[in-house]
Amino acid sequence: xxxxxxxxxxxxxxxxxxxxxxxxxxxxxxxxxxxxxxxxxxxxxxxxxxxxxxxxxxxxxxxxxxxxxxxxxxxxxxxxxxxxxxxxxxxxxxxxxxxxxxxxxxxxxxxxxxxxxxxxxxxxxxxxxxxxxxxxxxxxxxxxxxxxxxxxxxxxxxxxxxxxxxxxxx
Numbered sequence: 001x002x003x004x005x006x007x008x009x010x011x012x013x014x015x016x017x018x019x020x021x022x023x024x025x026x027x028x029x030x031x032x033x034x035x036x037x038x039x040x041x042x043x044x045x046x047x048x049x050x051x052x053x054x055x056x057x058x059x060x061x062x063x064x065x066x067x068x069x070x071x072x073x074x075x076x077x078x079x080x081x082x083x084x085x086x087x088x089x090x091x092x093x094x095x096x097x098x099x100x101x102x103x104x105x106x107x108x109x110x111x112x113x114x115x116x117x118x119x120x121x122x123x124x125x126x127x128x129x130x131x132x133x134x135x136x137x138x139x140x141x142x143x144x145x146x147x148x149x150x151x152x153x154x155x156x157x158x159x160x161x162x163x164x165x166x167x168x169x170x
Contacts, residue, residue, distance in 0.1 A: 004075055004108055004141065005049055007149040032051075049073075059093055066097045071104040071156055074127065078109040078140070079117040087124040095129040104135040104159040106152060112140035113147060135159045 050065050066072070071098075074094065076087050094100055107127045111117050120140050127138070137155050141148040 002143045003148075004073075004110060004143045004149070004152075007143050007146050008049070008153065011149060011153070033069075043094055059090060062094065063097050066094075066099040069099070069103065070160060071106065071155075073106045073108055073152070073156070074109045075110055076123055077111060077129070078120075078123060079111045079114055081118055082125055084118075084122070087123075091127045091130065095131055101129075101131050103135050104156070105132060106156060107136070107138040108152060109138065109140045110143050113142035113145050 050069075072094065074091060077083065107123065109117075109120050109123045120138050124138050139148055139152050139155065141152065143149075
């Protein structure tokens, strides 16, 4: 199983060797990852990715990371419909943060390569919040096949550079 974060690292870190898919497990705890992309037009933008586990006992820690963030990527397993109520509640919890309400939010629907998975329209309903005032996008991906990973990063780059005068990208 390849993850969204592994796919990003493989594209933006020179000579990065992807982890063996058999050794990749669900995030337990907090897992900080750094990606430096020196070829971006706006000087050099450093993106720090914090992989925050979705377990309920970890959700109380999320807000500590939001204050220093300029964007949020919320990854949903679009095949795990049993967890959709939990996804909806977790998204509401995220949106309770004043900082997140103003920042760009990218909702990533993983496993779009599997026919039985739910389409983005249901995920859109689960992740709708009237309080959000920043940019919002919902993109279907396949971390396994690398589908739409570049599209996600282009969207993120576009919104961050468009809003660069309002935020510190360093």
